[in-house]
Amino acid sequence: xxxxxxxxxxxxxxxxxxxxxxxxxxxxxxxxxxxxxxxxxxxxxxxxxxxxxxxxxxxxxxxxxxxxxxxxxxxxxxxxxxxxxxxxxxxxxxxxxxxxxxxxxxxxxxxxxxxxxxxxxxxxxxxxxxxxxxxxxxxxxxxxxxxxxxxxxxxxxxxxxxxxxxxxxxxxxxxxxxxxxxxxxxxxxxxxxxxxxxxxxxxxxxxxxxxxxxxxxxxxxxxxxxxxxxx
DNA sequence: AAGGAAAACAACCGCAACGAC
DNA sequence: CGTCGTTGCGGTTGTTTTCCT
Numbered sequence: 001x002x003x004x005x006x007x008x009x010x011x012x013x014x015x016x017x018x019x020x021x022x023x024x025x026x027x028x029x030x031x032x033x034x035x036x037x038x039x040x041x042x043x044x045x046x047x048x049x050x051x052x053x054x055x056x057x058x059x060x061x062x063x064x065x066x067x068x069x070x071x072x073x074x075x076x077x078x079x080x081x082x083x084x085x086x087x088x089x090x091x092x093x094x095x096x097x098x099x100x101x102x103x104x105x106x107x108x109x110x111x112x113x114x115x116x117x118x119x120x121x122x123x124x125x126x127x128x129x130x131x132x133x134x135x136x137x138x139x140x141x142x143x144x145x146x147x148x149x150x151x152x153x154x155x156x157x158x159x160x161x162x163x164x165x166x167x168x169x170x171x172x173x174x175x176x177x178x179x180x181x182x183x184x185x186x187x188x189x190x191x192x193x194x195x196x197x198x199x200x201x202x203x204x205x206x207x208x209x210x211x212x213x214x215x216x217x218x219x220x221x222x223x224x225x226x227x228x229x230x231x
Numbered sequence: 232a233a234g235g236a237a238a239a240c241a242a243c244c245g246c247a248a249c250g251a252c
Numbered sequence: 253c254g255t256c257g258t259t260g261c262g263g264t265t266g267t268t269t270t271c272c273t
Contacts, residue, residue, distance in 0.1 A: 015241075015267085037258065053259075054242070089261060100261070101241080109239050 012046045016055055020045055024052055025060050058099045065097025069106055077103060078111055082125040 012020070027043035033056070036049035045052060058064075069077070073095055080091040088100035088107075095103065115122040 013243075035258080048243095049258085050244090050260095051242075057260095058241080086262065104262075105240060113238095 011040075011048050011051070013051075016059075020047065021055070021060060024056060028056060028060075054101075058101045063097060064099065069098075069110075073098070074111060074114075077107060078115070078125075081107065081111075 023043050023045055027039065027045075031042070036053045039045075039049055040047045040052055043052070047055075076094060077091060080094055084090050086104075088104040092098050092100040092103045112122040115125070119127055121127070
């Protein structure tokens with residue numbers, strides 16, 4: 001039986017105090033990021049390691065860029081979401097100074113609504129049925145509509161199988177055809193190397209990982225501006 | 232000014248991946 | 253090669269703030 005990550009009875013929960021923040025920052029500045037499990041005790045914090053890690057990554061790290069998202073950041077998030085789905089850490093990785101939690105929250109509170117207003121289904125980045133042609137859709141935040149309207153990318157190609165098994169099983173086989181089509185669309189819109197649609201439908205776990213790697217690599221090396229050009 | 236609703240933000244939880252042994 | 257411990261991720265919930273009536 002695995003031990004829980006922290007002893008529940010002796011840990012603080014909820015908002016962090018200034019003193020706690022200070023202890024954590026000082027400890028990490030002195031010792032660096034190390035074993036999160038042992039860090040709280042070493043730093044004299046009554047927190048579980050997970051909580052410390054989250055606090056550091058999301059709020060205390062010196063390289064964080066706080067404040068409002070710029071328009072180009074918004075744009076990039078939308079486009080990356082269309083490509084990657086809810087993989088916030090990957091998306092955040094393309095936005096210097098932003099954390100996955102921040103991006104996720106911003107998506108849920110701002111961008112999701114924004115897309116809905118534009119007549120775009122934020123789940124799949126396609127035009128909603130009741131907005132077959134929205135005069136200005138796609139102007140406000142760039143050309144998200146372009147790919148969004150044609151792709152079914154909330155389940156990005158490389159995660160069609162596996163990660164979304166439950167959703168897929170619910171949707172049934174017709175969705176596979178839909179996803180299948182999305183892959184073709186992605187190829188058209190995003191210029192991303194994806195295995196042929198024929199193999200995609202039956203891609204196994206290993207191939208899926210491989211695809212994921214391919215896309216990750218492309219994102220890793222493609223400058224943001226290049227991505228913008230594609231979308 | 233007060234109260235309720237909505238939005239925004241912060242943090243927790245559970246699970247999966249990964250590495251060490 | 254299997255098991256275990258740790259870390260990281262994504263979903264979700266709780267709290268605070270802002271807006272509206």
